[in-house]
Amino acid sequence: MFPGENGERLGTAVGVVLAMSLAIAEQSLGFSLKSFGPVAAGLIALMVALVIYNMMRQAGASHMTGGSIALIVTYLGMRATVPGFFLWARENQWANYLHALVVLAVLVAIWRFSQAMFSSDITQPLKRLTAKSGDYSENVLNVSKSRNMEEWHLIRGRLAKLIQKGKKDSEKIINALNEIIDILKSNGSDERVASAVCRALDKIKTREHVLFLKLSGIENANRKLARCDLSMYQLQEKRFHKLSKSQQDECRTLLQQEQTKLGIEKRIATLAAKAERYLEQFTRHIDAACELLRSERVGDAIDMISKAIALEKGAAQLLEEIDKIEKTLEDMVEKQVAQIESMTKK
Known part of the structure; x- marks a missing residue:
């Protein structure tokens, strides 16, 4: 009737005023709905239903809930104001069928309204009303x-x-x-x-761990030392190149013997196996924690993450062992170069 949100409110207000005016006029002028005949009574009932429906919609109810309340109120209102219509409907076969359908619709509306009482559909208008009144x-x-x-x-x-x-x-x-x-x-x-x-x-x-970077670095350093490549130890490399050819050969032999004696290659292989085992177990525990979280088993997920922390502490120990091997290699190079240099001075 009236466009826009304000138009809906105006239409609802007009409908309420007309309904109240009709009720007051009925008492003051002494007429009843029977004076208008069945068609007019039906139109008035429809208007009342529309007014109630619009009021519920303005309060925030859904189409289904507003329609259900409008049907219930209109039906009960007609039962109270025009009982003669229902007496006539009982005597007329087709009207009786129509009345049965109306009763069925009212029952469905009551069920739908009661269902809405326990859903967000009815709580939304209540929230709006309490918000406007400043409810604590x-x-x-x-x-x-x-x-x-x-x-x-x-x-x-x-x-x-x-x-x-x-x-x-x-x-x-x-x-x-x-x-x-x-x-x-x-x-x-x-x-x-x-x-x-x-x-x-x-x-x-999935992020790359420092453990594997350092492990790869120490493996590479050990391979270079096996062929007397001292490029990662610049100071010792300069001193090595100052030696004579025979002294360099002797230094290579001593380095290889020292590597074998200390079991560097075997120690690195053991660390690599432990690192792979750590990665496999850590990944499995993290995956299990995620699965438990998806199953809403938060406590079990926390336990699984705690186990992953224990594994990570083991990885920290592996890093310490790698640092020790790295220091051993550096000390070994320093020792052998210094030993050859001391022999030269003699």
Whole structure:
């Protein structure tokens, strides 16, 4: 009738005024709906239903809920104001069938309305009304939602820092996993948090570990020393090149003997096997933690992440062993070059 949201409100107001005017006129003028005949009574009933429907829609109810309430109120109102119509309907076969359909529709409407009472469809208008009246409980609800969103943004920021680009070492991984456990203990039941944690765990799992970089470096250094390539030890290399040809050959022999004596190659192979085993177990524990989070088993997921932390502490020990081998190789080169130099001075 009237366009726009304001037009709907104006139409509803006009309908309410007309309905109230009709009720007042009925009492003051002394007429009843029977004076207009069945058709007019039907049109008035339809108008009342539309007014009630629009009122419910303005309050925020859905089309189905508003229509259900309008049908129930209109039917009960007609039963109260025009009982003669229903007496006539009982005597007329076709009207009786129509009345049965109307009763069935009313029953369905009652069921639909009761169903809406326990759904968000009816709670939305109530929330709007309480918000307009400044209801304290609604304000508390809004504050709670705001805090939840703020907390979610903070958690997402914490997780983003944990998975920044770059190589990963054991200390960073352990700190990140402990941080994730804290997040899960406080917010693990939140589906968004669980999903974000899984993404963070996956990135931690797939990023290249410093352990394998250092292991590759020490393997390369050991191979170079086997052929007396001292390019990674610049100071010793300069001193080595100052030696005579025979002294260099003797130095090579001493280096190879020392490598064999110290069992460097075997120690590196043992470390490589431990590193591969660590990576396999760490990956399995992280994958299991993600599966448990998807199954909403937060406590079990935390236990699995704790086991991954224990594995990472073992990886830290492997890094320490690699550092020791690296220092052993450097000391070995220094020792052999110095030994040849001392023999030359004599």
